Amino acid sequence: MDVSTKCLLQRLIRRIPSHMLKTTLDQWSRLTAAQIQSVDFTESKRTLTEKLLAICEENECSVSQIAELEMIHMIENPNVGMWYAFQLLEPQDDACTLELIQFKEQFKSHLHQLLRSVSIKIKRHTDDAVWIRIAWGDGISRPNHLKPTYVVHYLQTSYVFVTSVTSKLKPLLSQALVLSTKHHGIKDANLSGRNLMAIRDLLMNQYQQVFPSKYPSLLAEENQTVSNPRIEKEQAQMAADRHKMACEAFGDGTLPQLQSAVYKLETKFKDPTNKTMTDREGTFKCVVKFASTNILESLRHCASSGIASIPVAPLLSSVTLKARNRFVITDSDPGPSSQIHQAQNNLTTDS
Amino acid sequence: MERTAAKGVLSHLCLLEVQARSRRNQTQQQQQSRVKELKAQLEALIVRKERLKAEIQAHKELQKLRLSMDKQNAPEEDENMDDDSENSTLLRTMARHTQLKDLLYAHHLIGGYDIIRIRQGKGVCVSITTAYEAIYLDTYNLEINLKPKVRINRHNIPPFIPLNVLAEQTNVERDINGFLDTVTQHLNAFAGRKQQLKLVKHKSVEVMESNVLCSILVLLFTVPREKTAVLCTLEYNDHTRCLPTRVLFESEDKQLPDSPQWKKNCNLLMETPVHRALLIMRKAGNIV
Numbered sequence A: 001m002d003v004s005t006k007c008l009l010q011r012l013i014r015r016i017p018s019h020m021l022k023t024t025l026d027q028w029s030r031l032t033a034a035q036i037q038s039v040d041f042t043e044s045k046r047t048l049t050e051k052l053l054a055i056c057e058e059n060e061c062s063v064s065q066i067a068e069l070e071m072i073h074m075i076e077n078p079n080v081g082m083w084y085a086f087q088l089l090e091p092q093d094d095a096c097t098l099e100l101i102q103f104k105e106q107f108k109s110h111l112h113q114l115l116r117s118v119s120i121k122i123k124r125h126t127d128d129a130v131w132i133r134i135a136w137g138d139g140i141s142r143p144n145h146l147k148p149t150y151v152v153h154y155l156q157t158s159y160v161f162v163t164s165v166t167s168k169l170k171p172l173l174s175q176a177l178v179l180s181t182k183h184h185g186i187k188d189a190n191l192s193g194r195n196l197m198a199i200r201d202l203l204m205n206q207y208q209q210v211f212p213s214k215y216p217s218l219l220a221e222e223n224q225t226v227s228n229p230r231i232e233k234e235q236a237q238m239a240a241d242r243h244k245m246a247c248e249a250f251g252d253g254t255l256p257q258l259q260s261a262v263y264k265l266e267t268k269f270k271d272p273t274n275k276t277m278t279d280r281e282g283t284f285k286c287v288v289k290f291a292s293t294n295i296l297e298s299l300r301h302c303a304s305s306g307i308a309s310i311p312v313a314p315l316l317s318s319v320t321l322k323a324r325n326r327f328v329i330t331d332s333d334p335g336p337s338s339q340i341h342q343a344q345n346n347l348t349t350d351s
Numbered sequence B: 001m002e003r004t005a006a007k008g009v010l011s012h013l014c015l016l017e018v019q020a021r022s023r024r025n026q027t028q029q030q031q032q033s034r035v036k037e038l039k040a041q042l043e044a045l046i047v048r049k050e051r052l053k054a055e056i057q058a059h060k061e062l063q064k065l066r067l068s069m070d071k072q073n074a075p076e077e078d079e080n081m082d083d084d085s086e087n088s089t090l091l092r093t094m095a096r097h098t099q100l101k102d103l104l105y106a107h108h109l110i111g112g113y114d115i116i117r118i119r120q121g122k123g124v125c126v127s128i129t130t131a132y133e134a135i136y137l138d139t140y141n142l143e144i145n146l147k148p149k150v151r152i153n154r155h156n157i158p159p160f161i162p163l164n165v166l167a168e169q170t171n172v173e174r175d176i177n178g179f180l181d182t183v184t185q186h187l188n189a190f191a192g193r194k195q196q197l198k199l200v201k202h203k204s205v206e207v208m209e210s211n212v213l214c215s216i217l218v219l220l221f222t223v224p225r226e227k228t229a230v231l232c233t234l235e236y237n238d239h240t241r242c243l244p245t246r247v248l249f250e251s252e253d254k255q256l257p258d259s260p261q262w263k264k265n266c267n268l269l270m271e272t273p274v275h276r277a278l279l280i281m282r283k284a285g286n287i288v
Helices: A003-015 A018-028 A033-037 A045-059 A063-076 A093-097 A100-114 A170-180 A196-203 A236-250 A275-279 A295-305 A314-321 B002-072 B085-109 B163-169 B176-202 B260-271 B274-283
Strands: A083-091 A118-124 A129-136 A149-154 A159-162 A183-193 A260-267 A284-291 A326-331 A338-341 B114-118 B123-132 B135-145 B151-155 B206-210 B216-222 B229-235 B246-251
Touching: A003 A045, A003 A063, A018 A033, A018 A045, A018 A063, A033 A045, A063 A118, A063 A129, A083 A093, A083 A170, A083 A196, A100 A118, A100 A129, A100 A170, A149 A170, A149 A196, A159 A196, A170 A183, A183 A196, A183 A326, A236 A295, A236 A314, A260 A295, A260 A314, A284 A295, A295 A314, A314 A326, B002 B085, B085 B114, B123 B176, B135 B176, B151 B163, B163 B176, B176 B206, B176 B216, B176 B274, B216 B274, B229 B260, B246 B260, B260 B274
Parallel strands: A260 A326
Antiparallel strands: A083 A159, A083 A183, A118 A129, A129 A149, A149 A159, A260 A284, A326 A338, B114 B123, B123 B135, B135 B151, B206 B216, B216 B229, B229 B246
């Protein structure tokens, strides 16, 4: 094992938390049972790292195998770093019959055509997600495994989730994705977050949404909390209505975990009391960012407690309705209300 | 001293007499007001009784009318009505209203979609229930704006069911029923395929590949005696059906897919839902 491989392995073992180390190594299945038994997983990270390094040297693990280990860990623990969502556009007629093996071959061949030295690993997860790990190299040097890009795609949907990729390499990745999934273009879905499952649930409508219904479900009756009967809430009906409208706008139960909502304003400043700003020519550029550990829960709480007005403003409810958390707001002329414009990042192929 | 005392007693006696007289008057007044109250209550109760009697009568007529409507299924029949025309049209409308409500409820019970108005009639919310083999599965909802233009607002339908494409194809602006029927078809078929996949996974057969739309399924069979592996690919290219459009077998034993037994299995898989087909194949000893 050369220096860079050792370095990669060291960094990886340091990153995996001790309690997950054993299960991840078992899944990797490159170490014999005896070797795993010989390691005491309760020792300090440093001793563990040294021991495992020695074992892997013994087994002569290659870079590819260590990359596999990293991928296994990433699939179990995807909430490290930011994930960005993209949407594939204009599927061809045979896009819906795309098979996994076809996709794998096509993606690998397309990306290799565009960039000679890349290292690609594709794996199918149990929930039908296709995980791709890409280590980029430029024409001369070998692929850099210390800064890989991960891509997650569900076949037959048009969404792709990508971790960090440099702006130089992004067009190449987009091209390979578009060609191998048999679409005609790809655009930025303007949705990003640290939690992969959250942005996936938001895009695929898999969180608990609330709709008005003629036959409310029986479970709703069980919800009556047995609180002290001597305490009566004034305005209980109004509070219930507010809660219902907040749930209709954002969802019920546990909401997907988004960390921020960013609104970029490019509008004209309008405040009759501030003449200097209003008289200025040109647009007033401003960025408003809401940040929280779970922004959707915060917004829902604002709406149901009355801090935000009801019915929920379309700028806030668009986060769940349009499944995005980056907006650009421009003025529509004429009129004082603003319109929401999409900031598109179109990349189309020539075929 | 005596005079004041005698005056005191006399005046006290006078006072008491005045009090007694006034009290007698008061009770009389109280009694009178109480009588008035009771009389008013009595009148109110009589009015209520008349009203309830009229309601019961109307209900009886309604029931008679409903019976005749359900039997003959022709709302224009009025042979049972001999009231004045205003009353009869009103009752007939009420009977028709209850008939329609019952029809809607029946539609809901058999798993059809429900619609309610939202936003004061400017939109509707449709609830589509899915079911497979007599088990209710998920319910999907769609909010559609009707004015100013027919447009789908929000929904919890998964994105691989192409709502916009279906809306264009069925011309939702003119025929919303057709659009809803197509969406129901797609959703029920998807729910059926998903349920089949779930049942197959329970039957301890190895699933090599599937996807979120459940339009492709690759299973690995083992032939019992020779222990040969057979890879079975089921393609569900018609997304409105629960049965595959193509079945392919691949095996190391090249003769196997052409044998009559496996050709029969191929037909079986094309015509029976996969979880039941597996049971039949297992019983026939074709697979482990």
